[in-house]
Amino acid sequence: MMQPLLQVSNLRKSYGRHLSVGGISFEIAQGSCVALLGPNGAGKTTTLRMIAGLLPPSAGSIGFTGSYQGGDFRRELGYLPQSPAFYGWMSGQEYVVFAAKLAGMNRKEAEGKAKAALERVGLKAAARRRIAGYSGGMKQRLGLAQALVHRPRLLLLDEPVSALDPIGRREVMELLREIREETTIVFSTHVLHDAEEVCDEIIVMKDGLIAEQGALSVLRSKYSQPVITVRTEKNAEAIQWLNSVGAKPFILEARLNGEHAVFNVDNLKQARHTILKEAAASNIPLLQFEAGSSTLEDMFMKVVGG
Ligand SMILES: Nc1ncnc2c1ncn2[C@@H]1O[C@H](COP(=O)(O)OP(=O)(O)O)[C@@H](O)[C@H]1O
Ligand SMILES: [Mg+2]
Known part of the structure; x- marks a missing residue:
């Protein structure tokens, strides 16, 4: 210093x-x-x-x-x-x-x-x-x-x-x-x-x-954490499935809003693989699936907004 x-x-x-x-x-x-x-x-x-x-x-x-x-x-x-x-x-x-x-x-x-x-x-x-x-x-x-x-x-x-x-x-x-x-x-x-x-x-x-x-x-x-965003069709079964994903041990934090979910995970590759495999096996009607990371902008928006 x-x-x-x-x-x-x-x-x-x-x-x-x-x-x-x-x-x-x-x-x-x-x-x-x-x-x-x-x-x-x-x-x-x-x-x-x-x-x-x-x-x-x-x-x-x-x-x-x-x-x-x-x-x-x-x-x-x-x-x-x-x-x-x-x-x-x-x-x-x-x-x-x-x-x-x-x-x-x-x-x-x-x-x-x-x-x-x-x-x-x-x-x-x-x-x-x-x-x-x-x-x-x-x-x-x-x-x-x-x-x-x-x-x-x-x-x-x-x-x-x-x-x-x-x-x-x-x-x-x-x-x-x-x-x-x-x-x-x-x-x-x-x-x-x-x-x-x-x-x-x-x-x-x-x-x-x-x-x-x-x-x-x-x-x-510090603020760059792996994040997976999922959106399904609006039906009870799909929403229930999103909830069950949110409860899995590899999800650090889940923000669920109906058919839209944001999951913080620690291992992006593994989480992506697991979620997609399950979605396919259960025939979940996915509309959107995105694997990325949160940014400093997300942190700043939280500070400014909240
Ligand atoms: N002379 C003053 N009298 C009373 N309140 C003030 C005065 N100057 C600034 N404030 C208040 O102090 C706070 C911080 O203001 P300021 O330092 O100008 O913020 P910023 O530059 O980040 O926009 C604000 O709530 C503002 O209304
Ligand atoms: Mg100012």
């Missing part, structure tokens, strides 16, 4: 009696890319704002390891809010210079760094144009330039692609894949696919708590 850059313990935020973040703990390793994944209202924005130092936690701690240990680590953070507000009359260049000055740079340094950041996000040609004329993807890339201009060690991005059309989304996702080679990233999303495209770790939040977390590769195998 690489050195943790960020350590969050028992972080809580309540508004009156409402608990937005209910006590969460996690670590972000240096150089990693972690997706904070969860449905609307899960507590992602609240968590990111607390890490960014924009919102005081009700309880818990946020620790940042590194050169500013014990000091103000906000200088080492870059933050892109969920709905960034831009001054449309400014040019991209003016906006990033403004951000660089806020990060403590003098005019000359700010201008040089802003130019580099705009080039980094592919806005060199548009740098002198008014932001009002930018596309959604360009605005989001400008937001990234603003968050990157002071070369932060940790980049916090709140739903950077959620509001974009497919083209803008593609532009920003590609950029994120490049940026992740240079700095540590935590980005929030409500789409598992977005997380899988850029990151290697996820933290799944639901109702202010962490429902699941870990490396995607580990979680994929």
Whole structure:
């Protein structure tokens, strides 16, 4: 395990009696890319704002390891809010210079760094144009330039692609894949696919708590269990047979819904062989038979839905 850059313990935020973040703990390793994944209202924005130092936690701690240990680590953070507000009359260049000055740079340094950041996000040609004329993807890339201009060690991005059309989304996702080679990233999303495209770790939040977390590769195998789905014609005999299959020792879990059944099994080959042989011997009118495996998407849908 690489050195943790960020350590969050028992972080809580309540508004009156409402608990937005209910006590969460996690670590972000240096150089990693972690997706904070969860449905609307899960507590992602609240968590990111607390890490960014924009919102005081009700309880818990946020620790940042590194050169500013014990000091103000906000200088080492870059933050892109969920709905960034831009001054449309400014040019991209003016906006990033403004951000660089806020990060403590003098005019000359700010201008040089802003130019580099705009080039980094592919806005060199548009740098002198008014932001009002930018596309959604360009605005989001400008937001990234603003968050990157002071070369932060940790980049916090709140739903950077959620509001974009497919083209803008593609532009920003590609950029994120490049940026992740240079700095540590935590980005929030409500789409598992977005997380899988850029990151290697996820933290799944639901109702202010962490429902699941870990490396995607580990979680994929954890949730990849053999599953057999069977559907028969709607008749009493067939349904009774499905029930009898569900009770067999090689079925780990059976979800029966009339003539439709989903069986979790430990040995897919053996279970498939046995069930098909029995179905043939008893003349069961099968309509559908599928052998496959459950996925991370199934897990996420359970978390989001249930
Ligand atoms: N300023 C606030 N006052 C009261 N409740 C809030 C405030 N901000 C967020 N919440 C509540 O906290 C919960 C988590 O919100 P949020 O962190 O924005 O979730 P997410 O970003 O995952 O959609 C929601 O139930 C939201 O309504
Ligand atoms: Mg949010």
